Amino acid sequence: MTFSIVARDPATGLMGVATQTQALAVGASVPWAVPGYGVIATQSMGEPMYGELGLDLLRNGLTATEVLQALRTIDERPERRQVAMVDTSGELAVYTGGDCVASAGHLVGDGCAALANMVAGPDVWHAMVERFEAIEGPLTFRLLGALRAGEDAGGDIRGHRSAAVLVVRHERTGRPWRDQLYNLRVDDDPDPLTHLGELVDRSIRYHRVVEAFEQALDGDASGAAELLDQNRLAVTEDDPDLQMWRAVVLGLAGREDEARETLGSLAATDPTFIETLRRFGPAGLVPTELLERILPSEQQPGVA
Numbered sequence: 001m002t003f004s005i006v007a008r009d010p011a012t013g014l015m016g017v018a019t020q021t022q023a024l025a026v027g028a029s030v031p032w033a034v035p036g037y038g039v040i041a042t043q044s045m046g047e048p049m050y051g052e053l054g055l056d057l058l059r060n061g062l063t064a065t066e067v068l069q070a071l072r073t074i075d076e077r078p079e080r081r082q083v084a085m086v087d088t089s090g091e092l093a094v095y096t097g098g099d100c101v102a103s104a105g106h107l108v109g110d111g112c113a114a115l116a117n118m119v120a121g122p123d124v125w126h127a128m129v130e131r132f133e134a135i136e137g138p139l140t141f142r143l144l145g146a147l148r149a150g151e152d153a154g155g156d157i158r159g160h161r162s163a164a165v166l167v168v169r170h171e172r173t174g175r176p177w178r179d180q181l182y183n184l185r186v187d188d189d190p191d192p193l194t195h196l197g198e199l200v201d202r203s204i205r206y207h208r209v210v211e212a213f214e215q216a217l218d219g220d221a222s223g224a225a226e227l228l229d230q231n232r233l234a235v236t237e238d239d240p241d242l243q244m245w246r247a248v249v250l251g252l253a254g255r256e257d258e259a260r261e262t263l264g265s266l267a268a269t270d271p272t273f274i275e276t277l278r279r280f281g282p283a284g285l286v287p288t289e290l291l292e293r294i295l296p297s298e299q300q301p302g303v304a
Helices: 048-059 064-074 123-134 139-152 192-217 221-230 240-252 256-269 271-278 288-294
Strands: 002-008 015-021 031-034 038-044 081-087 092-096 105-108 112-117 162-168 180-186
Touching: 002 038, 002 081, 002 123, 002 139, 015 031, 015 038, 015 139, 031 048, 031 162, 038 048, 038 112, 048 064, 048 081, 064 081, 064 092, 081 112, 092 105, 092 112, 105 123, 112 123, 112 139, 123 139, 139 162, 139 192, 162 192, 180 192, 192 221, 192 240, 221 240, 240 256, 240 271, 240 288, 256 271, 256 288
Parallel strands: none
Antiparallel strands: 002 015, 002 112, 015 162, 031 038, 038 081, 081 092, 105 112, 162 180
């Protein structure tokens, strides 16, 4: 009913899982992950035990192979399951039960494992591994590329409806919001992979702007502004939240004319974000005197 891929990037240590199916909300059932320990995909007649207990066992120091072997011994119907895991060392473990609906199978590649059931044929999981190994770049893009290859090879014989990607760090920083890089889902859509890719692009841009905002608040406003420029984040008109964060970074970096121009545009399209920014002063996030210089003048009631 589903095709998925689990992988670890040896250069960064990042671990991820991506999945697509014709069923509703695949992201709620197939992918599991804990930063610093590993990722898991459990599908076919999916059993949550492989996700919940699997992550617990990885936390307790078992390898992916040991975890999968242990859970299969206590599963009453392992022949119905299809499971893949990768741990922080890069060890891969994958299993396809004999009663999974055809075509069903899996393939282990270089740093990845693809698994699929109720798909057009073996070309699906082979194409996923081949594409993953051929793509260069961030792990998330390679995972999405593998899903696209699986879809192009025939995918789920019933069609497509939902997709998800989950990527975590190999080490825990103590800040969970930083350790989980992507947890994005398209639950019900006629073209889930395209929309999932758009969400990934938006997520990258959003988090880089917020990262620059935090860097500016920590005292490195010039470096934060350079970060925005280097990542081509000068244009944020399609997202008022990002316009607001970017204006603050520019203002703190001394680029007040650019900040005023950005906020002037924002006032015309999404004035509630201007009011939000005004509240940053009393909260101590941004100097009040800076806000007075870069924010549009408050319009008096009754004045056109």
